[in-house]
Amino acid sequence: QVQLVQSGGEVKEPGASVKVSCKASGYTFTSYGITWVRQDPGQGLEWMGWISGYNGNTKYAQKLQGRVTMTSDTSTSTAYMELRSLRSDDTAMYYCARDRSGGSAGELLHWGQGTLVTVSS
Amino acid sequence: DVVMTQSPLSLPVTLGQPASISCRSSQSLVHSDGNTYLNWFQQRPGQSPRRLIHRVSKRDSGVPDRFSGSGSGTDFTLRISRVEAEDVGVYYCMQGTHWPPLTFGGGTKVEIK
Numbered sequence: 001q002v003q004l005v006q007s008g009g010e011v012k013e014p015g016a017s018v019k020v021s022c023k024a025s026g027y028t029f030t031s032y033g034i035t036w037v038r039q040d041p042g043q044g045l046e047w048m049g050w051i052s053g054y055n056g057n058t059k060y061a062q063k064l065q066g067r068v069t070m071t072s073d074t075s076t077s078t079a080y081m082e083l084r085s086l087r088s089d090d091t092a093m094y095y096c097a098r099d100r101s102g103g104s105a106g107e108l109l110h111w112g113q114g115t116l117v118t119v120s121s
Numbered sequence: 122d123v124v125m126t127q128s129p130l131s132l133p134v135t136l137g138q139p140a141s142i143s144c145r146s147s148q149s150l151v152h153s154d155g156n157t158y159l160n161w162f163q164q165r166p167g168q169s170p171r172r173l174i175h176r177v178s179k180r181d182s183g184v185p186d187r188f189s190g191s192g193s194g195t196d197f198t199l200r201i202s203r204v205e206a207e208d209v210g211v212y213y214c215m216q217g218t219h220w221p222p223l224t225f226g227g228g229t230k231v232e233i234k
Contacts (some may be wrong), residue, residue: 035223037170045162045170047215047223059221095169105158106217109181110167 002026004034004096004112011118012086019082020115022096029053031075035099035108036070036081038092048094051079054101086119093117123148123219127212127226140201142229144214145196149194151218153193158217161199164228165210174199201231208231218233 007021022034036048049060051070058070064083072079079096094115097108124147136142150157172181174190175234177197187202201208214226 037223044228046213047221047225051223052187061162061222078166086193097170104217104220104223105156106160106215107175108160108162108170108215109172109175111171114169 002098004098006094006096006112006115007074009116010117011120012085013121014088014119016086017021017082017084018086018117019080020094020096020117022079022081022112024053024077024079025096027098029072030074031101033099033101033104034070034079035074035104035106037095037097037108039095039114040092046092048081050099050104052101052103053079059104067102071089076110078081086117088119091117091119122222123150123216123224125214125224125226127214127229129229130227131230131232133232134201134204135234136206137203140204140208140231142144142199142212142214142231144192144197144199144226146195146197146216148219150197150216151194157193158220159190159192159197160215160217161188162213162215163176163208163210164213165207168210170213204231204233206233 005024033052035050069082096112098110126145128204151206164170178190
């Protein structure tokens with residue numbers, strides 16, 4: 001069965017960076033992409049970006065451009081999301097979800113369990 | 122970016138009664154390939170989102186048939202024919218037609234009266 005297992009929660013100081021992993025199993029990693037979505041505490045869902053598992057192509061949310069990098073390691077079927085220059089308003093639950101490989105249409109059938117990132121001094 | 126507007130914000134429902142959630146997009150969601158990429162997600166307290174409906178009306182595997190989706194163009198609806206206790210949570214619509222970005226509605230909280 002398809003599974004996406006994310007890394008554990010993180011506590012970071014403002015200005016630091018965080019790297020969240022999303023390990024996929026149960027399907028061919030290179031045949032799909034990964035979309036990252038975050039959710040502020042008690043708030044709605046926000047699209048962060050997408051990476052193709054096939055060729056590593058990426059698309060990022062405009063508001064995060066320059067601070068976010070999404071990468072993948074096909075040898076371990078793992079996607080990564082790195083967010084730099086963290087601010088308090090980056091405190092959120094971060095989710096990965098399986099998507100298409102050639103570009104997203106928001107398939108998002110399978111989701112990770114979420115990773116809570118807390119930014120606090 | 123396409124703006125997705127959901128209503129109501131909160132929906133108290135009596136067990137066994139129907140519920141309906143509206144979602145409107147700022148642009149038509151008909152893609153050039155002829156599909157309409159409008160999905161509905163359920164998020165129970167403390168859980169990851171779960172996709173219920175894709176492409177307006179296609180129910181995902183394992184989703185009870187009391188859930189149904191309808192609509193076209195810019196107006197869409199999620200209906201629950203008879204609300205059960207396990208349906209409590211927040212429901213989101215999301216468009217994928219005009220990607221990037223994917224955009225979500227603000228959510229509708231379904232609770233039991």
